[in-house]
Amino acid sequence: MATIDKLKFVAATKPINQPPIVQRRNKLSNKLWEQIELAKCQLNGTQLEIKKEKTVKAADGTAKRVQINKRIKPWWFQNSDGKLCVSIRYGAKVLELKRGMPSIQVADLDGLLEGLAIIKAEVEKGSFDEEIELASGALKANFKTK
Secondary structure (H helix, E strand, O other): OOOHHHOOOOOOOOOOOOOHHHHHHHHHHHHHHHHHHHHHHHHHOOOOOOEEEEEEEOOOOOEEEEEEEOOOOOOEEEOOOOOEEEEOEEOOEEOOOEOOEOEEEEOOHHHHHHHHHHHHHHHHHOOOHHHHHHHHHHHHHOOOOO
16 A cells, blocks of 8 residues: 655756757757658668648638648768768757767668667767757857848
């Protein structure tokens, strides 16, 4: 029989807003999840179907929401030696997870899945917060008013 004495009560409250770095971590983590799913689909020979909603105007002028497939570009490529490499992106910026080395070389799609999963786990831990902050600042600089 469970008693209330086994519970640990604390004076914690749920925060109203997440800190900006947590929001950026979640954004990158979601994009990494999409890349992992895209790699899985390519490995299995299937089509990736992630839906997004879009507003379109009908001929009579009314607007309605429709679901369309989200277009996801792969972050991996073959380098000049024919090796499979992947660059981690935050928006349009490539993150340098190690100084001077913006890409990760993998053996095949299985290695790609493993590498992306490792990077995703590290992003969620907060290991790359400094790199995310630099990329975010560079993206913000593009939107400054002149």
